[in-house]
Amino acid sequence: MSILLSGETSVLVQGITGNIGSFQTAVMQEYGTNVVAGVTPGKGGEETSGIPVYDFVSEAVGRHEVDAAISYVPSKFARDAALEAIDAGIKFIVMTAEGVPVRDMMAVLNHAEGRGATVLGPDTPGLISPGKSKLGVHPDRMTAEGDVGVLSRSGALSYEICKSLTEKGIGQSTVVGIGGGPLWGMTQVDVLKLFEEDPETKVIVLAGEVGGSMEQKAAEYIDGEMTKPVVSIVVGRSAPAGKRLGHAGAIVEGNAGRAADKIDVLSSAGAKIGRSPGEVAKIVDQLRG
Amino acid sequence: MKTVECQGKDLLGAYGVPVPDRKVVTSKSLLGLCAEDCSQFPLPGMVKAQVPFGGRGKAGGITEADTPSELLSRASEMIGSDLKGTEVRSVLVEKRAEILDEIYLAVTFDAGSRAPLLMAGKEGGVDVESSARLRGEGFHTARIDTALGVPPYLKRLFAKKLGIVDAAAFGDLVESVYTMYRKKDALLVEINPLAVTPDGLMALDAKVDLDDGAEFRHRELFERLREEQKHLIEGEKGEPQRLAKEYGVDYVPLDGDVGVISDGAGTGMLTLDVITEGGGAPADFCEMGGEADARTVARSMEVVLANPDVSVLLITLIGGLTRMDHMAEGIANYLEENEVGPPLVIRMCGTKEVEGKRILEGLGIDTYDDHSEAVGRAVELSRGG
Known part of the structure; x- marks a missing residue:
């Protein structure tokens, strides 16, 4: 056992085609993280490290079981990425961006509470369950x-x-x-x-x-x-x-x-x-x- | 971004909060010009030093002027004077209000409830400087649901608790303050004191802290405020501070002689603690953040080494996002182009550490793997060991 994250946890990466997103996705995969899908608006249909990329989170969850989402997006897009993942029904959201406006975080955290989603972050390295999986850096x-x-x-x-x-x-x-x-x-x-x-x-x-x-x-x-x-x-x-x-x-x-x-x-x-x-x-x- | 009083009052005034008639003077010559036409100045008035910190009243940064000649002498005395180690560059002259009662009013955010927090107290004035101290009797707080805003009953309730007769005016004022807090992405809007005068409520001071993270939504405002501050307040004093600002390096000067650079906030603090408890004294806190590259570390070295007090430079790295090969390249580049006087102690481990260590070994620089050992060595060197 571990908390929040096991080898079975299926992961969606938001901002998967960016510099940090693509690099960290490859590192997570190598470690054994079960990354099933990625999202970058406008890049739907592409693949990164063999992972299908979608334009919207809702499209990804229509095709894959997703337990958790991690976002590697600039701080100004962090709010929208989190709201999209929460609205798609994902219950565990990891926000890595630093410097997300307080007003945006209030909106995200209130929305998550209403939808029964858990948010880790922002400005977090994520988490790792050694030997099983890692969700972050x-x-x-x-x-x-x-x-x-x-x-x-x-x-x-x-x-x-x-x-x-x-x-x-x-x-x-x-x-x-x-x-x-x-x-x-x-x-x-x-x-x-x-x-x-x-x-x-x-x-x-x-x-x-x-x-x-x-x-x-x-x-x-x-x-x-x-x-x-x-x-x-x-x-x-x-x-x-x-x-x-x-x-x-x-x-x-x-x-x-x-x-x-x-x-x-x-x-x-x-x-x-x-x-x-x-x-x-x-x-x-x-x-x- | 912390604004100074006159900027805060401009912001509040634009949202309909009553503020006194006022005029800002930024130089003695300008003051001379203005003095030719005294009707420009609201007299009898208050003369207030515009400085980016609190507690200026007690330090002598606020005085009164009844006549044009008093104003001239007091304002010119204040401009250029030293207030708590900072040179006063500008003064605000504003109409003196007849104060019947003083109240504290602020909107900030509450990390516990993840919501805006409305705070008000009956004890406004000079002794209430820090919101952290406001926990006593006669002090009221309410968390605000951002979807609903401040409900009318809450405004009436606060007015009653504060003993404000004109509840409607108070309600309008609270609405203005809250609207500004939200619209401008403020972290804190504090009016202390909010005065009850024969002419109604009046914000006699204004402390506004804007969220740097939200600058992308308020580019013009941030630019304008920064431009204004160049004239209003003293710029960064020392060379390291000036460089840090130019490069966007996170740098806090301290009193000691062990220069410190780290690649994380928590480990930076840890390094300061271990230095201090080991009998040394850190010269700074300088944190590069998780996404540092070769240029970041070279620039951070330039900043930290610009402080002449530094007797040894300690760089503690534990790569997660940061890559040690990039860090080593940056250090190597800096050393190639600059003569470095103080000895260097480098702790390096994490992502790509083998490659990083190889680069530094090529330059004859040993690295430490253990954090405490590296800090211990730096402290020893700072004591001439």
């Missing part, structure tokens, strides 16, 4: 199949954590990037819930960062509902107030969003705290005995 060499669930706001930080775990011989069940914000589809709590329910996942690594109050909500959930051990790292401990660090959501405003407060609440909720990916891996190793 996670470098697979740093991951290995196993029983540690990893979730992170930052893509690159999750790669670092997986690298440290894998080097210690510890594999991962699923690695999920939820994105850089400032608005998120799936939140840390949503992903924690899935890991808690997943019989294969034994330990969870939660990688948070400065800005907002998402880690505070995660801590409440860990404290109240979780039985599995959680190891956490929060980056931006040395972040100066009022400066946005790379992610739209990574900013300390006044006293809100500070790393120290997040570490305090997570620690009080019972999460073990690591300061570097190496330390995180060490703690996970100890927890697994």
Whole structure:
């Protein structure tokens, strides 16, 4: 088992003929992802890496079973791509674009909620269930199949954590990037819930960062509902107030969003705290005995 | 994009929010010209430094002028003065309002409910600068359903809670603010204070933050605001900041001497943390993003190394989308064309790392595979080790 993504998950790629879309589709296929169709307006009837391309998502879902859609489209088209996939009845939508306008994300997330669809992202590397499938850009060499669930706001930080775990011989069940914000589809709590329910996942690594109050909500959930051990790292401990660090959501405003407060609440909720990916891996190793 | 007060008031005014009569002055000579015809200035007035940050009232950036001569002396004193480390380039002169009551009003978005959030409080004024601090009694919030807008009952309810007698005028004002927030893709529209005056409600300050991600929908507006800001506020001060802006590199200057470049926001923050906790001090945060190519890394090096305080340059890379062969090419290109004083510490792993490392080895540059080791080495070098 893994969460959200298994070897059977059938995938549709939006923006499949673009530079990034075609390259990443080939990489996903090579890894074993079951990519069944692609969409690029105006390119219907073509093929990319042996995958049929359609003009519209509705045309693709008429021909193929599609469980999940991932979009590699510029941020200005991200809203329309997501709405089209949701309207076509696809229930899991991954949005990789960075810098999607907040107004557009509100529209997408409201629409998804009404249609019972789940959105991951935006600004997400996607997710990987090592050894089974990947939906996004996670470098697979740093991951290995196993029983540690990893979730992170930052893509690159999750790669670092997986690298440290894998080097210690510890594999991962699923690695999920939820994105850089400032608005998120799936939140840390949503992903924690899935890991808690997943019989294969034994330990969870939660990688948070400065800005907002998402880690505070995660801590409440860990404290109240979780039985599995959680190891956490929060980056931006040395972040100066009022400066946005790379992610739209990574900013300390006044006293809100500070790393120290997040570490305090997570620690009080019972999460073990690591300061570097190496330390995180060490703690996970100890927890697994 | 954060606008300055006078720009925010222009935006609000265009949507029907009552704002004071006002005039912006951007230079002393212009001020002299204007002084020849004082009727151009709304007096008695407030003289307000136009700076891109809050808390200017307490720092002495707001003063009053009753007569033309007072205005001249105070405005010319303010222009060119230093306010919290920033040179004041322009002042706003506006009609002084008779304030009966001050209110805080803002529209922003709430990440939790993924909806616009209307916020209002009875305590407007100088002590309420940061929305993050507004959680106390007498402060009201409501999430807005974007399909419905702000319903009339909510406007009446807020008016009652805030003790505003003219509920209709308040309702119109809320509608204007919300409409502007939506139409202009704002992330924050804050009026603090919104004054109750004998002549009705009046926005005495305006803080508007527009969504950079939505620039493609508002090209002309962004261009105009940027052009205005060249005259209104001091430009980027240091050479690295100026270069970063020119190249579109994500760069935040810090106080230390370890120059940092990373290919991800989270790992960039991690690097700062590990440096700091290891006894070093980062000189900057510079993140190239997932789609960086050879040119991005060369430009980032140029930006970070333009800071004379940098004693060692640490580049931490973990390729997902970024390709290490491209990164190595960019580093090689930069080193070919530039003499680099500070030692270089490079951590490289991920997509195409073998090819990347081969290129750097050809230049006699060792790379690290382990993040902590690379950071440790950089900190050591920064201490003269």
